[in-house]
Amino acid sequence: MSSLEQVRVVSRATETTRAALIKAATSVFAEFGYDGGSVRLITKRAMANQAAVNYHFGGKDGLYREVLIAATRAFEENAFLDAEELDALSPEDALRRYLRQFLLPLVKRDRVSRYLRIFAWESVQPSQVFSAFIAQSPPRIFRLADRVVRRFLPQDASAETITFAMLWLAQQPMFFVREAERLGQPPFSLTFDDDSLERLVDTLACLSLQGLAGV
Amino acid sequence: MSSLEQVRVVSRATETTRAALIKAATSVFAEFGYDGGSVRLITKRAMANQAAVNYHFGGKDGLYREVLIAATRAFEENAFLDAEELDALSPEDALRRYLRQFLLPLVKRDRVSRYLRIFAWESVQPSQVFSAFIAQSPPRIFRLADRVVRRFLPQDASAETITFAMLWLAQQPMFFVREAERLGQPPFSLTFDDDSLERLVDTLACLSLQGLAGV
DNA sequence: TTTCGCTTCAAACGAGCGTTTGAAATTCAA
DNA sequence: TTGAATTTCAAACGCTCGTTTGAAGCGAAA
Numbered sequence: 001m002s003s004l005e006q007v008r009v010v011s012r013a014t015e016t017t018r019a020a021l022i023k024a025a026t027s028v029f030a031e032f033g034y035d036g037g038s039v040r041l042i043t044k045r046a047m048a049n050q051a052a053v054n055y056h057f058g059g060k061d062g063l064y065r066e067v068l069i070a071a072t073r074a075f076e077e078n079a080f081l082d083a084e085e086l087d088a089l090s091p092e093d094a095l096r097r098y099l100r101q102f103l104l105p106l107v108k109r110d111r112v113s114r115y116l117r118i119f120a121w122e123s124v125q126p127s128q129v130f131s132a133f134i135a136q137s138p139p140r141i142f143r144l145a146d147r148v149v150r151r152f153l154p155q156d157a158s159a160e161t162i163t164f165a166m167l168w169l170a171q172q173p174m175f176f177v178r179e180a181e182r183l184g185q186p187p188f189s190l191t192f193d194d195d196s197l198e199r200l201v202d203t204l205a206c207l208s209l210q211g212l213a214g215v
Numbered sequence: 216m217s218s219l220e221q222v223r224v225v226s227r228a229t230e231t232t233r234a235a236l237i238k239a240a241t242s243v244f245a246e247f248g249y250d251g252g253s254v255r256l257i258t259k260r261a262m263a264n265q266a267a268v269n270y271h272f273g274g275k276d277g278l279y280r281e282v283l284i285a286a287t288r289a290f291e292e293n294a295f296l297d298a299e300e301l302d303a304l305s306p307e308d309a310l311r312r313y314l315r316q317f318l319l320p321l322v323k324r325d326r327v328s329r330y331l332r333i334f335a336w337e338s339v340q341p342s343q344v345f346s347a348f349i350a351q352s353p354p355r356i357f358r359l360a361d362r363v364v365r366r367f368l369p370q371d372a373s374a375e376t377i378t379f380a381m382l383w384l385a386q387q388p389m390f391f392v393r394e395a396e397r398l399g400q401p402p403f404s405l406t407f408d409d410d411s412l413e414r415l416v417d418t419l420a421c422l423s424l425q426g427l428a429g430v
Numbered sequence: 431t432t433t434c435g436c437t438t439c440a441a442a443c444g445a446g447c448g449t450t451t452g453a454a455a456t457t458c459a460a
Numbered sequence: 461t462t463g464a465a466t467t468t469c470a471a472a473c474g475c476t477c478g479t480t481t482g483a484a485g486c487g488a489a490a
Contacts, residue, residue, distance in 0.1 A: 017437080039478060049439050054479060056437095124339045126397070163405065165418065167398070171390045175382070182341070183382070190378065203380065232467080254448060264469050269449060271467090431490100438485070446477080455468065460461100 018056050020046040022070065025063050030114035033121035034064055034129065064129050071115035083147055091151040096205045098148050102173035103201060106180050106192040120178040123171065145170040172204055233271050235261040237285065240278050245329035248336035249279055249344065279344050286330035298362055306366040311420045313363050317388035318416060321395050321407040335393040338386065360385040387419055 024046035028037040039060050043050045057063040081101050086094045105113035105120075122130045149165045157165075176183070183190040190196070239261035243252040254275050258265045272278040296316050301309045320328035320335075337345045364380045372380075391398070398405040405411070 038476080040476085049437095050478090051439070051480080052437085060478060124393070167390070167394075168387075168419070171386075172383075175386045178339070179382075204383070253446080255446085264467095265448090266450080266469070267467085275448060433490075434488095436486085436488105439483085441481085441483105443480070444478095447475080448473105449475100450473070451471085453469085453471105455466105457466065458464095460463085 017046070017048050017052055021048055021052060021056060021063060022066055026067050026070070026111070026114050026118070029064065029067060029121070030117035033118075033125065034127040035125065039063075061129050064127070065133060067118070068130065068133050071118060074112055074115055081144055083144065086144065086147055091148075092205075094148050094151060096201060098144060098169075099173055099204050100197075100201045103176060103197060103204075105177045106200070107194060107197050116177060120174045123174050124178065176200065232261070232263050232267055236263055236267060236271060236278060237281055239263075241282050241285070241326070241329050241333070244279065244282060244336070245332035248333075248340065249342040250340065254278075276344050279342070280348060282333070283345065283348050286333060289327055289330060296359055298359065301359065301362055306363075307420075309363050309366060311416060313359060313384075314388055314419050315412075315416045318391060318412060318419075320392045321415070322409060322412050331392060335389045338389050339393065391415065 021042065024042045025037070028042045028045065031037070032041075039050060039053050042063070043052060046052075053060060053063050057066060081098065086097065089097060102116060105116045146162070146166045149162060149169055153162060153165060180192065184192075192200070236257065239257045240252070243257045243260065246252070247256075254265060254268050257278070258267060261267075268275060268278050272281060296313065301312065304312060317331060320331045361377070361381045364377060364384050368377060368380060395407065399407075407415070
């Protein structure tokens with residue numbers, strides 16, 4: 001076998017193509033979701049050949065998995081909300097913090113925002129890749145929502161109630177992230193800047209705060 | 216022209232096929248959405264020929280439009296919530312009524328439930344057909360949500376706040392309708408019967424009630 | 431310079447989709 | 461019963477999709 005010598009030699013060109021594909025795939029999947037994002041569009045944006053996806057990642061699945069890995073890593077590496085950080089805040093501040101973080105894609109279009117959009121897509125139509133990917137560990141947004149919700153619910157709350165409340169909270173910001181573009185057009189015509197984002201956080205926090213407090 | 220004599224003669228066979236197609240399309244679109252529901256599956260369930268869709272409805276678009284028309288009619292014909300009926304109730308009861316109606320698909324699988332599922336799909340990925348269809352009049356779920364929300368908000372609430380709150384309320388039950396099947400599996404394993412539906416209405420109403428009251 | 435392994439490329443494959451076609455079957459008025 | 465209009469049907473068309481293919485290009489070691 002002598003598999004030890006089988007170390008994969010990776011040239012610079014390879015890394016360039018791989019990175020370009022992952023970057024393009026991230027934006028395409030964020031824009032259209034997994035099903036809606038085509039390999040042809042991804043390779044076009046990455047200025048790579050169609051076959052490159054299969055060569056480097058074994059297929060569309062593999063490329064998407066790579067994007068999900070990058071997204072997970074970005075979230076785990078304190079680039080996003082920290083669970084302990086949430087615990088340190090008051091319940092109300094934790095909720096506001098949670099909402100603001102997840103609503104950021106409305107005004108920013110950076111890397112993390114694209115990851116959030118991908119998760120927003122998955123929260124609607126989970127792909128097989130995503131389901132398999134999170135089978136090992138529940139997605140961070142659910143863990144965080146769970147964390148926040150428990151701060152508000154009594155100790156003796158039933159598991160069902162906790163699940164209801166957790167799902168309910170997790171989807172609060174997702175709706176606006178997912179619908180950002182549609183909300184910008186009539187009959188809503190909502191444009192999001194820093195100020196209106198803050199007002200949305202206020203409104204949502206108020207809605208959710210009062211709601212959670214009342215359960 | 217003598218167009219008056221041009222009355223379309225419709226045979227019984229035609230009506231049978233048309234009705235079968237519309238019925239099959241309703242269940243297929245409810246199950247998979249507009250994009251996901253294929254003409255082949257619809258015609259298979261209707262035990263009709265593939266070409267029948269184009270012959271009778273001019274295409275997939277036309278068939279879907281027919282389903283939307285039927286759905287709209289069912290909702291308008293007092294088969295569903297009545298706006299005046301909502302006004303007659305107390306704000307709290309109106310909210311509960313609203314939630315219960317929209318959560319019914321979780322336990323029932325009747326005609327109206329299928330229509331609601333279709334709207335749940337459209338609330339996520341609006342098809343061109345749907346967008347064009349509702350361009351004339353806003354969908355009933357938004358009008359109803361608007362009605363309920365205004366009962367809770369102060370007179371001087373800004374249009375933006377009303378829009379936020381309305382969108383927020385409209386999507387509350389949709390999430391559970393859309394995700395019914397996924398919630399039935401681990402790690403959630405929620406099964407919905409009359410009792411758990413009532414508990415979900417309770418929880419959601421409580422969350423939303425307190426939320427709306429606090430804005 | 432030659433050779434070998436890795437990477438890129440244009441082209442095509444096969445499957446699924448909505449739709450079209452033209453003939454066969456059916457319906458219904460004359 | 462006849463004949464024209466309507467409806468059904470199997471087959472195929474044209475398109476997009478993810479994927480495969482096999483040759484061409486490339487860079488580094490021999």
